[in-house]
Amino acid sequence: xxxxxxTQRGRPRNETAHQAVLTAAAELLLDHGLHAVSMxxxxxxAGVSKATIYRWWPxxxxxxxxMLFTQWAAVTPLRYETGSLGGDLIALLQAWARLASGxxxxxxxxxxxxxxxxxxxxxxxxxxxxxxxxxxQARAIxxxxxxxxxxxxxxxxxxxxxxxxxxxYHRLLHGxxxxxxxxxxDVVEMALRGLQPLPSAGPDAETQP
Amino acid sequence: xxxxxxTQRGRPRNETAHQAVLTAAAELLLDHGLHAVSMxxxxxxAGVSKATIYRWWPxxxxxxxxMLFTQWAAVTPLRYETGSLGGDLIALLQAWARLASGxxxxxxxxxxxxxxxxxxxxxxxxxxxxxxxxxxQARAIxxxxxxxxxxxxxxxxxxxxxxxxxxxYHRLLHGxxxxxxxxxxDVVEMALRGLQPLPSAGPDAETQP
Amino acid sequence: xxxxxxTQRGRPRNETAHQAVLTAAAELLLDHGLHAVSMxxxxxxAGVSKATIYRWWPxxxxxxxxMLFTQWAAVTPLRYETGSLGGDLIALLQAWARLASGxxxxxxxxxxxxxxxxxxxxxxxxxxxxxxxxxxQARAIxxxxxxxxxxxxxxxxxxxxxxxxxxxYHRLLHGxxxxxxxxxxDVVEMALRGLQPLPSAGPDAETQP
Amino acid sequence: xxxxxxTQRGRPRNETAHQAVLTAAAELLLDHGLHAVSMxxxxxxAGVSKATIYRWWPxxxxxxxxMLFTQWAAVTPLRYETGSLGGDLIALLQAWARLASGxxxxxxxxxxxxxxxxxxxxxxxxxxxxxxxxxxQARAIxxxxxxxxxxxxxxxxxxxxxxxxxxxYHRLLHGxxxxxxxxxxDVVEMALRGLQPLPSAGPDAETQP
DNA sequence: CGGTAATCGAGACGGTACGTCATGTCTTACA
DNA sequence: TGTAAGACATGACGTACCGTCTCGATTACCG
Numbered sequence: 001x002x003x004x005x006x007t008q009r010g011r012p013r014n015e016t017a018h019q020a021v022l023t024a025a026a027e028l029l030l031d032h033g034l035h036a037v038s039m040x041x042x043x044x045x046a047g048v049s050k051a052t053i054y055r056w057w058p059x060x061x062x063x064x065x066x067m068l069f070t071q072w073a074a075v076t077p078l079r080y081e082t083g084s085l086g087g088d089l090i091a092l093l094q095a096w097a098r099l100a101s102g103x104x105x106x107x108x109x110x111x112x113x114x115x116x117x118x119x120x121x122x123x124x125x126x127x128x129x130x131x132x133x134x135x136x137q138a139r140a141i142x143x144x145x146x147x148x149x150x151x152x153x154x155x156x157x158x159x160x161x162x163x164x165x166x167x168x169y170h171r172l173l174h175g176x177x178x179x180x181x182x183x184x185x186d187v188v189e190m191a192l193r194g195l196q197p198l199p200s201a202g203p204d205a206e207t208q209p
Numbered sequence: 210x211x212x213x214x215x216t217q218r219g220r221p222r223n224e225t226a227h228q229a230v231l232t233a234a235a236e237l238l239l240d241h242g243l244h245a246v247s248m249x250x251x252x253x254x255a256g257v258s259k260a261t262i263y264r265w266w267p268x269x270x271x272x273x274x275x276m277l278f279t280q281w282a283a284v285t286p287l288r289y290e291t292g293s294l295g296g297d298l299i300a301l302l303q304a305w306a307r308l309a310s311g312x313x314x315x316x317x318x319x320x321x322x323x324x325x326x327x328x329x330x331x332x333x334x335x336x337x338x339x340x341x342x343x344x345x346q347a348r349a350i351x352x353x354x355x356x357x358x359x360x361x362x363x364x365x366x367x368x369x370x371x372x373x374x375x376x377x378y379h380r381l382l383h384g385x386x387x388x389x390x391x392x393x394x395d396v397v398e399m400a401l402r403g404l405q406p407l408p409s410a411g412p413d414a415e416t417q418p
Numbered sequence: 419x420x421x422x423x424x425t426q427r428g429r430p431r432n433e434t435a436h437q438a439v440l441t442a443a444a445e446l447l448l449d450h451g452l453h454a455v456s457m458x459x460x461x462x463x464a465g466v467s468k469a470t471i472y473r474w475w476p477x478x479x480x481x482x483x484x485m486l487f488t489q490w491a492a493v494t495p496l497r498y499e500t501g502s503l504g505g506d507l508i509a510l511l512q513a514w515a516r517l518a519s520g521x522x523x524x525x526x527x528x529x530x531x532x533x534x535x536x537x538x539x540x541x542x543x544x545x546x547x548x549x550x551x552x553x554x555q556a557r558a559i560x561x562x563x564x565x566x567x568x569x570x571x572x573x574x575x576x577x578x579x580x581x582x583x584x585x586x587y588h589r590l591l592h593g594x595x596x597x598x599x600x601x602x603x604d605v606v607e608m609a610l611r612g613l614q615p616l617p618s619a620g621p622d623a624e625t626q627p
Numbered sequence: 628x629x630x631x632x633x634t635q636r637g638r639p640r641n642e643t644a645h646q647a648v649l650t651a652a653a654e655l656l657l658d659h660g661l662h663a664v665s666m667x668x669x670x671x672x673a674g675v676s677k678a679t680i681y682r683w684w685p686x687x688x689x690x691x692x693x694m695l696f697t698q699w700a701a702v703t704p705l706r707y708e709t710g711s712l713g714g715d716l717i718a719l720l721q722a723w724a725r726l727a728s729g730x731x732x733x734x735x736x737x738x739x740x741x742x743x744x745x746x747x748x749x750x751x752x753x754x755x756x757x758x759x760x761x762x763x764q765a766r767a768i769x770x771x772x773x774x775x776x777x778x779x780x781x782x783x784x785x786x787x788x789x790x791x792x793x794x795x796y797h798r799l800l801h802g803x804x805x806x807x808x809x810x811x812x813d814v815v816e817m818a819l820r821g822l823q824p825l826p827s828a829g830p831d832a833e834t835q836p
Numbered sequence: 837c838g839g840t841a842a843t844c845g846a847g848a849c850g851g852t853a854c855g856t857c858a859t860g861t862c863t864t865a866c867a
Numbered sequence: 868t869g870t871a872a873g874a875c876a877t878g879a880c881g882t883a884c885c886g887t888c889t890c891g892a893t894t895a896c897c898g
Binding site for chain 2: 032033034035036085104106107110111113114115116117118123127131135145150151155156158159160162163165166167168169170171173174175176177183186187190191192193194195196
């Protein structure tokens with residue numbers, strides 16, 4: 001985010017102020033949502049001047065994105081090598097789900113998505129920071145599973161990733177039901193085995209008189 | 210939205226103005242997104258006074274919700290009785306996907322979701338209008354499938370619905386890949402059969418005579 | 419004020435509503451001043467529809483004027499024939515001063531004057547109703563005094579009236595000092611005898627060698 | 628009006644804009660009166676934003692007061708030392724009358740008085756700026772006259788001031804007759820000599836040698 | 837006695853201005 | 868150069884009145 005090139009001339013950047021801004025933004029965002037956050041409010045709460053904020057973040061969405069990235073990146077670097085596809089996916093998705101549901105991040109994500117709808121530059125930045133790393137991990141896990149023969153070689157990986165992450169985002173954003181460990185387990189199991197019963201010995205058996 | 214009871218006293222509501230507001234709101238919202246749309250702009254474009262808008266819609270989110278509801282409800286709720294679960298689901302989800310991707314509705318949905326994150330009243334109204342009817346249809350379809358023995362009786366219906374709609378919303382909101390008929394087919398198929406090959410006889414077993 | 423000609427056809431005017439409007443206007447005006455009085459507020463307080471008010475009074479200033487005229491006209495019809503100029507003037511002015519200072523009429527008068535500054539039609543109506551009758555009485559009193567030889571025949575009557583009423587309005591509108599009986603006595607005495615001491619026996623005497 | 632203390636920090640106030648606002652307000656006020664003047668109109672005409680106006684003037688009455696004060700203060704407070712009471716008073720009052728009648732200031736004064744009726748804080752400010760200085764001058768003149776023996780020591784000074792200024796305000800606000808030099812002469816003479824003829828030797832006594 | 841007409845209640849409407857708030861820029865002094 | 872302070876232009880906000888209008892209901896008269 002910190003676009004200005006450090007030329008090693010002049011007064012160096014005040015890192016304390018930088019952190020104070022991110023902290024103030026996080027509190028205001030998570031407590032009241034983006035629309036209740038003004039640059040003036042962040043400046044006052046952070047004890048910083050507005051000019052300083054605009055110096056480093058062009059919009060409050062950019063600020064919110066960096067705040068979210070910082071908070072979520074602080075927890076992620078797990079290795080997902082449980083040996084089975086199901087185990088890897090649960091490890092991956094549960095880490096995300098616990099993070100996302102730990103505080104009202106739905107407010108932040110929804111606001112960022114809304115901004116991304118009409119601002120292609122921001123959308124690209126959002127995807128680069130928030131989505132691509134997660135999808136990259138998921139791709140690696142699924143590729144391993146293909147290599148192990150757990151899933152077919154022709155499986156549509158991108159669709160599979162949407163099938164896994166989509167339901168999680170759905171609950172995060174719509175809030176119609178909890179985004180908890182049980183739900184992640186259910187999603188992974190249902191995605192792996194499918195809705196239909198096994199054709200060989202499944203419920204069709206009872207139709208045989 | 211028009212809650213005030215018509216008591217047959219006083220000047221009757223101007224329905225032309227009502228429609229003009231919805232039309233103007235639709236154009237502005239779909240072209241530029243909610244945050245770029247002001248009540249002043251809607252009023253001017255609709256040839257209506259701001260007071261009239263505020264009389265019937267307390268916020269622009271409420272207005273956007275009614276606009277979206279009106280446009281999406283115009284497509285008649287088809288009966289989904291193709292005889293098979295896969296057919297029913299494709300009919301249901303493809304209708305939604307075509308509607309949602311026909312115009313830039315992602316802008317509107319994202320804005321409404323952002324608003325719903327911090328406004329419980331609005332959230333309830335959004336769910337009542339936009340989500341509940343769709344989930345109700347999906348429940349009916351899945352219940353039929355259970356009755357026909359296509360899926361197990363113990364299937365977690367709510368999770369299944371999220372597994373189906375989640376990926377669609379995911380693409381609508383994130384725009385990382387197209388929300389087209391092919392994607393709906395893939396999602397339904399993957400949700401029905403699962404990622405894993407059939408465990409009992411292996412994925413290719415049945416091809417081996 | 420009731421401009422519409424009674425043609426003896428149609429529903430007759432509702433006098434109860436008429437009075438209710440004047441009463442409501444009086445309360446609001448005297449309590450909070452004209453700017454705090456809206457047609458909507460008067461209508462609600464009087465239990466009358468806005469259309470009814472506009473039917474009889476084109477503006478709220480007109481309404482205020484009629485209210486003031488009604489309340490002040492109810493008290494005036496004294497005869498001023500005490501036999502002396504001073505007595506007559508005190509009777510005339512004290513009646514006015516008691517009326518004007520009895521309730522916060524300064525609010526009403528100031529508002530009407532403000533309106534009269536830019537609306538010649540209203541100004542004429544205001545003068546016809548509120549000023550001309552008072553000045554007419556004063557002229558009569560002064561004419562009697564001239565006839566009795568109490569004051570010189572060449573006295574400028576219009577200036578004299580301003581000299582008498584001006585100070586009273588001054589205190590009513592500026593409120594820098596009380597508008598009470600004592601003040602009226604002082605004004606009349608000072609106007610009659612003048613500030614300067616009597617020239618025959620006064621300080622001028624010492625200039626006579 | 629410019630209360631905020633200049634701490635020498637931050638961008639300094641734009642004095643050009645300050646003057647432009649006062650000028651624009653003066654033109655609009657004198658041309659159309661306060662009620663026909665909107666903050667939006669002043670802002671547009673002055674080429675200044677509404678927020679800037681509200682930063683320095685909380686209401687348009689406050690703005691009008693500063694405008695009036697500025698324009699009337701521009702006429703220097705001459706020394707009134709003509710040697711006689713009559714001369715001093717005519718000098719004092721004619722300066723005021725010429726100022727007040729030079730442009731349609733009656734509109735402004737009436738609007739300010741109307742505001743002062745219901746706003747004690749504004750009333751105090753109005754008196755401090757517009758009335759007190761004039762009354763202070765008048766008191767000095769009358770005190771000199773007492774010292775010189777021109778008027779009695781027991782003269783009620785406050786009443787005398789009302790007797791002099793009251794008629795002038797009366798004509799300014801009611802406009803029933805001109806506020807010109809002749810009127811000021813008449814008021815001063817009548818206030819000094821009184822309406823009644825000299826009681827000791829009759830009104831014409833001094834003309835009899 | 838039924839028609840005509842004026843009044844009244846209720847309240848929706850287009851319009852204008854209000855006073856506030858947030859954005860993003862700019863100007864100064866200080867570090 | 869970076870920062871705090873804060874003034875500024877811009878423009879949307881949501882509210883409040885204004886004066887007009889369209890209804891249905893009411894109450895007289897007059898033919």
